[in-house]
Amino acid sequence: MAERTTSGTPAKRSVRRRFSRRKGCRFCADNTLKIDYKEIRNLRYFITERGKIVPRRISGNCAEHQRKIREAIKRARNIALLPFTAGHSLD
Amino acid sequence: MRTYENIMIVHPDKVADEYNAVVEKFKGVLTDLNANLLKVDEWGVRKLAYPVKKQGRGSYVLTVFEADPTIIDEYERRLRLDEAVIKFQTVLLEKGFVEEAAAAAEEGANAEEEE
Numbered sequence: 001m002a003e004r005t006t007s008g009t010p011a012k013r014s015v016r017r018r019f020s021r022r023k024g025c026r027f028c029a030d031n032t033l034k035i036d037y038k039e040i041r042n043l044r045y046f047i048t049e050r051g052k053i054v055p056r057r058i059s060g061n062c063a064e065h066q067r068k069i070r071e072a073i074k075r076a077r078n079i080a081l082l083p084f085t086a087g088h089s090l091d
Numbered sequence: 092m093r094t095y096e097n098i099m100i101v102h103p104d105k106v107a108d109e110y111n112a113v114v115e116k117f118k119g120v121l122t123d124l125n126a127n128l129l130k131v132d133e134w135g136v137r138k139l140a141y142p143v144k145k146q147g148r149g150s151y152v153l154t155v156f157e158a159d160p161t162i163i164d165e166y167e168r169r170l171r172l173d174e175a176v177i178k179f180q181t182v183l184l185e186k187g188f189v190e191e192a193a194a195a196a197e198e199g200a201n202a203e204e205e206e
Contacts, residue, residue, distance in 0.1 A: 037182075038098075038153070079098050079180045080139040080149070 025062035035068045037075035051083045092157045094187045099179040100149035113175045126158035129188050144177045
């Protein structure tokens with residue numbers, strides 16, 4: 001019984017903490033936002049300077065939307081709208 | 092019938108008549124294959140994110156069409172054969188065709204002026 005009470009309090013605390021920290025998924029918050037591989041302006045936010053996909057723990061996306069973002073970025077890369085990596089130069 | 096969306100990148104050296112001929116040719120190919128063209132959007136010449144066939148830029152042509160899944164192979168084979176097309180990608184639109192503003196085309200539009 002004593003164990004129960006002790007295990008109950010830290011769980012509560014961590015829940016409270018998570019709420020204050022959470023960024024939340026912007027796509028869940030706003031239904032009007034669309035994920036489209038052709039609109040690279042919106043996708044740019046989800047890639048780093050070197051062209052890597054920003055992880056979910058940083059972007060704050062939920063699993064579903066992160067998956068869609070990932071799919072969109074890969075499609076955009078395939079058709080040369082987004083780089084695979086920085087430093088492609090022609091000259 | 093399914094709805095597909097195809098983007099092809101036409102070689103930047105193809106200008107004016109040559110370029111139009113390529114676009115018309117592939118429109119013709121699609122109608123020959125019994126596809127129903129829904130939209131053809133020419134984005135114009137844009138900078139590529141990485142060089143493709145040694146080209147730093149290319150003109151994007153977006154085509155949305157309804158077709159049977161069986162013709163996609165043939166269509167892509169034809170695209171591959173044409174030297175004027177340096178890259179292409181076909182995507183299945185699961186939700187069908189939804190009309191929306193072509194905002195993506197704008198970003199590359201001013202790439203022309205940089206040089």
